[in-house]
Amino acid sequence: MEMPKPDPQVMAKKPQLVKRLQEVLPTDAVIHEEAETRAYECDALTAYRCPPLCAVLPSSTVEVAAVLRICHDMGVPVVPRGSGTSLAGGALPTADSVILGVARMNAVLETDYENRFIRVQTGRTNLSVTGAVEQDDFFYAPDPSSQLACAIAGNIAMNSGGAHCLKYGVTTNNLLGVTLVTMDGTVLEIGGAHLDAGGLDLLGVICGSEGQLGVVTEATLRILHKPEGARPVLMGFDSNEVAGQCVSDIIKAGVLPVAIEFMDRPCIRATEAFAGAGYPDCEALLIVEVEGSDAEIKEQLDLILEIARSHNPVELRESTSAEESAKIWLGRKSAFGAMGQINDYMCLDGTIPVSQLPYVLRRIGEMSQEYGLGVGNVFHAGDGNMHPLILFNANKPGDLERCEAFGADILRLCVEVGGCLTGEHGVGIEKRDLMVDQFAPEDMDIQMAVKDVFDPKWLLNPAKVFPLEVSRLRRAG
Amino acid sequence: MRPETEAELAAMVAGANGPLRVQGGGTRTIGAPVTGQVLDMSGLSGVVLHEPGALTLVAQAGTPVAEVEAVLADEGQRLPFEPMDHRALLGTVGTPTLGGMVAANVSGPRRVQGGACRDFLLGVRFIDGAGRVLKNGGRVMKNVTGYDLVKLMAGSWGTLGVLTEVSFKVLAIPQAEATLVARGRSDADGVAALSAALGSPFDVSGAAHLGDGAAGAARTQVRIEGLAGSVAYRVAQLQARLPGFDVVEGAESAALWQEVRDVLPFAGVPGAVWRLSVKPSDGPVLSAALKAQGLDHKAIFDWGGGLIWLLVDAAGDAGAALIRGQMATLGGHATLIRGNEALRRAVPVFQPEPAPLAALSVGLRAKFDPRGILNPGLMG
Numbered sequence: 001m002e003m004p005k006p007d008p009q010v011m012a013k014k015p016q017l018v019k020r021l022q023e024v025l026p027t028d029a030v031i032h033e034e035a036e037t038r039a040y041e042c043d044a045l046t047a048y049r050c051p052p053l054c055a056v057l058p059s060s061t062v063e064v065a066a067v068l069r070i071c072h073d074m075g076v077p078v079v080p081r082g083s084g085t086s087l088a089g090g091a092l093p094t095a096d097s098v099i100l101g102v103a104r105m106n107a108v109l110e111t112d113y114e115n116r117f118i119r120v121q122t123g124r125t126n127l128s129v130t131g132a133v134e135q136d137d138f139f140y141a142p143d144p145s146s147q148l149a150c151a152i153a154g155n156i157a158m159n160s161g162g163a164h165c166l167k168y169g170v171t172t173n174n175l176l177g178v179t180l181v182t183m184d185g186t187v188l189e190i191g192g193a194h195l196d197a198g199g200l201d202l203l204g205v206i207c208g209s210e211g212q213l214g215v216v217t218e219a220t221l222r223i224l225h226k227p228e229g230a231r232p233v234l235m236g237f238d239s240n241e242v243a244g245q246c247v248s249d250i251i252k253a254g255v256l257p258v259a260i261e262f263m264d265r266p267c268i269r270a271t272e273a274f275a276g277a278g279y280p281d282c283e284a285l286l287i288v289e290v291e292g293s294d295a296e297i298k299e300q301l302d303l304i305l306e307i308a309r310s311h312n313p314v315e316l317r318e319s320t321s322a323e324e325s326a327k328i329w330l331g332r333k334s335a336f337g338a339m340g341q342i343n344d345y346m347c348l349d350g351t352i353p354v355s356q357l358p359y360v361l362r363r364i365g366e367m368s369q370e371y372g373l374g375v376g377n378v379f380h381a382g383d384g385n386m387h388p389l390i391l392f393n394a395n396k397p398g399d400l401e402r403c404e405a406f407g408a409d410i411l412r413l414c415v416e417v418g419g420c421l422t423g424e425h426g427v428g429i430e431k432r433d434l435m436v437d438q439f440a441p442e443d444m445d446i447q448m449a450v451k452d453v454f455d456p457k458w459l460l461n462p463a464k465v466f467p468l469e470v471s472r473l474r475r476a477g
Numbered sequence: 478m479r480p481e482t483e484a485e486l487a488a489m490v491a492g493a494n495g496p497l498r499v500q501g502g503g504t505r506t507i508g509a510p511v512t513g514q515v516l517d518m519s520g521l522s523g524v525v526l527h528e529p530g531a532l533t534l535v536a537q538a539g540t541p542v543a544e545v546e547a548v549l550a551d552e553g554q555r556l557p558f559e560p561m562d563h564r565a566l567l568g569t570v571g572t573p574t575l576g577g578m579v580a581a582n583v584s585g586p587r588r589v590q591g592g593a594c595r596d597f598l599l600g601v602r603f604i605d606g607a608g609r610v611l612k613n614g615g616r617v618m619k620n621v622t623g624y625d626l627v628k629l630m631a632g633s634w635g636t637l638g639v640l641t642e643v644s645f646k647v648l649a650i651p652q653a654e655a656t657l658v659a660r661g662r663s664d665a666d667g668v669a670a671l672s673a674a675l676g677s678p679f680d681v682s683g684a685a686h687l688g689d690g691a692a693g694a695a696r697t698q699v700r701i702e703g704l705a706g707s708v709a710y711r712v713a714q715l716q717a718r719l720p721g722f723d724v725v726e727g728a729e730s731a732a733l734w735q736e737v738r739d740v741l742p743f744a745g746v747p748g749a750v751w752r753l754s755v756k757p758s759d760g761p762v763l764s765a766a767l768k769a770q771g772l773d774h775k776a777i778f779d780w781g782g783g784l785i786w787l788l789v790d791a792a793g794d795a796g797a798a799l800i801r802g803q804m805a806t807l808g809g810h811a812t813l814i815r816g817n818e819a820l821r822r823a824v825p826v827f828q829p830e831p832a833p834l835a836a837l838s839v840g841l842r843a844k845f846d847p848r849g850i851l852n853p854g855l856m857g
Contacts, residue, residue: 193756198810198828204628248530254649383618423619453840
């Protein structure tokens with residue numbers, strides 16, 4: 001993946017830049033020694049690394065604004081960073097950029113159960129937002145699988161999803177307001193504890209803009225009362241087609257499960273060997289979870305099981321206890337780890353129309369043969385968000401490149417059948433050069449025009465989302 | 478002008494030499510009056526794709542909302558955000574279209590549970606002010622590829638582009654619905670009950686309070702939808718927590734919500750109508766403060782208290798200064814939904830924005846519509 005050449009003029013300004021940053025931040029909040037900047041050289045897309053010019057860890061909106069004003073004034077690119085868990089390289093620096101990390105900003109600012117919202121600083125982790133309200137039986141719904149580590153700032157930048165968004169929606173559907181600092185240091189309040197925008201829906205376009213429009217320092221998030229209970233059911237099928245049809249029939253039937261997870265045979269076998277969850281050895285496996293009181297769960301599951309039975313499952317396992325529920329989820333939750341035991345893997349994130357599931361899985365299988373690389377599929381089937389895991393050997397020359405080419409072909413296939421390149425991870429650098437497969441030049445131009453308005457000098461996270469060639473003139477200023 | 482294809486529309490916009498007034502069915506006469514040639518979108522009509530098993534519907538922007546609802550109902554589905562029909566309230570005739578609904582981000586009582594029109598909108602095709610054919614989003618439920626201009630287009634009132642095609646996530650119509658109703662509560666007590674219901678685990682899909690005099694005696698109502706057994710269970714649980722609430726079901730329940738959705742108590746009654754979005758517990762506070770300041774009004778509180786429909790005397794500025802003064806204190810926004818042309822010229826229809834936000838809006842309009850020909854001035 002190509003990154004822009006660092007600007008020597010910016011590199012030369014480092015001493016002056018560090019000095020100015022130290023004037024507005026505590027000494028320990030400006031990291032500039034080469035040994036220390038290495039800690040910020042990559043995010044969870046570890047194949048790509050580059051230490052930044054320096055990193056700053058502000059503690060308040062005021063400090064963030066001060067940092068941005070300095071960088072704006074000196075023409076230094078800024079890469080915002082939450083917890084650095086992006087799988088798409090969203091927080092990958094360039095050598096001439098400043099990493100702006102919000103990790104020290106993790107306070108809860110306001111909790112309001114009467115109006116069902118929480119206001120936090122965005123360095124707070126996803127899980128600890130729920131942690132702040134769960135003693136009162138409330139929770140924050142979006143639950144990306146990195147939720148223990150990932151920050152709300154990154155969730156907003158990537159519009160993160162999770163396993164339960166079939167019912168509760170993704171970040172953008174649960175975000176009520178933000179404090180946004182634009183590149184020139186202007187602090188904006190957008191939205192709040194009320195619903196929907198007054199003027200243009202700026203909140204809607206900021207969420208998912210991958211840190212390219214501004215730095216979100218505070219967020220107002222919708223919280224909900226926890227359901228009374230939840231229970232999964234496991235279903236095994238002897239073909240992907242039948243499993244896919246079963247998914248369609250369930251969501252058509254008027255029960256809305258909170259999650260429908262899908263695993264294919266390679267993934268089932270890997271997790272079985274790794275975690276021993278007792279999964280059946282079959283072609284496709286579904287985990288469907290519903291919520292409510294015991295009686296409500298039974299009412300929903302009766303309907304779901306009836307649909308499942310009409311598709312001749314090879315296995316149908318209803319949980320009758322918390323222990324059995326945990327066992328059903330065990331394999332799914334260990335899937336990534338299990339695949340990692342076998343080899344290095346690359347996790348994709350394309351979305352397809354649910355109806356295309358069997359076709360896409362068959363094509364992925366064929367391509368796996370052609371590329372000579374194994375692939376396992378585990379994903380959120382209810383909303384068509386796939387996560388093919390391609391296995392490769394990072395130590396074998398050429399394997400990463402082959403894996404990337406295979407991944408790109410899968411994502412092009414997703415677009416071809418009416419889907420998209422990324423459902424919840426974001427474009428970052430990982431899918432940047434594939435944007436031309438989904439968008440016509442003018443479709444990208446109008447998106448870049450939005451960045452022109454928020455960040456006219458193109459200093460915020462500039463080498464992401466849009467192919468370098470497409471954004472070249474704008475980045476050159 | 479009445480284009481019948483997207484290409485024809487693009488050519489018309491590109492060739493336009495003056496302002497255009499974009500019109501779906503012409504039923505939502507909201508916003509500052511626009512002088513310009515009417516661009517009638519009814520020619521771009523028809524459902525393009527309905528895939529019930531994928532919960533997806535794609536249709537051209539000029540398609541009547543009623544046609545889409547009928548197509549969905551045939552498969553037991555619906556638009557989940559319960560879009561309001563403005564005709565009764567505004568005294569308009571015509572056929573509401575999908576494009577108009579999206580342009581105004583029209584949502585109803587269920588917004589408090591599932592989300593607004595913008596939350597269920599998956600993709601758009603539109604023509605920008607330069608006549609370019611553009612697309613954003615798509616037809617799948619999870620999509621973070623590039624910037625989300627889908628939400629930006631929803632609620633932009635045709636000032637950023639002319640919608641040609643829209644895609645939605647749709648949902649099944651639940652088996653059953655029931656509503657808990659109480660009468661005679663004060664605004665504060667009514668909204669407190671709504672808050673208790675919305676803060677419960679029982680997945681409330683509607684929470685409204687019609688203030689005293691809005692539709693006779695004050696009425697507080699909470700809706701539950703789902704499988705029949707589940708509805709019965711949750712209604713019983715809520716009744717135990719909310720003493721004094723009776724239960725109505727089926728068509729009787731549905732009628733109560735249509736009344737709120739379409740703001741029927743203010744239909745045909747003289748006066749201007751405002752729509753306010755505030756923090757829910759501020760709803761009754763705001764209404765009381767306005768009364769104390771001498772602004773006589775009737776109020777309907779939806780969305781747990783956070784969406785307030787205010788019926789005021791249309792004389793003078795129709796309460797604009799007082800209402801906007803309250804907004805400045807409490808946060809939120811106020812839109813003049815019903816007022817004659819003179820009033821809509823005299824007072825800002827949409828909430829004026831702080832200068833830095835207004836600058837962003839102006840900047841975006843200049844990019845999407847460089848010549849300023851799409852519904853110019855409608856949003857102020």
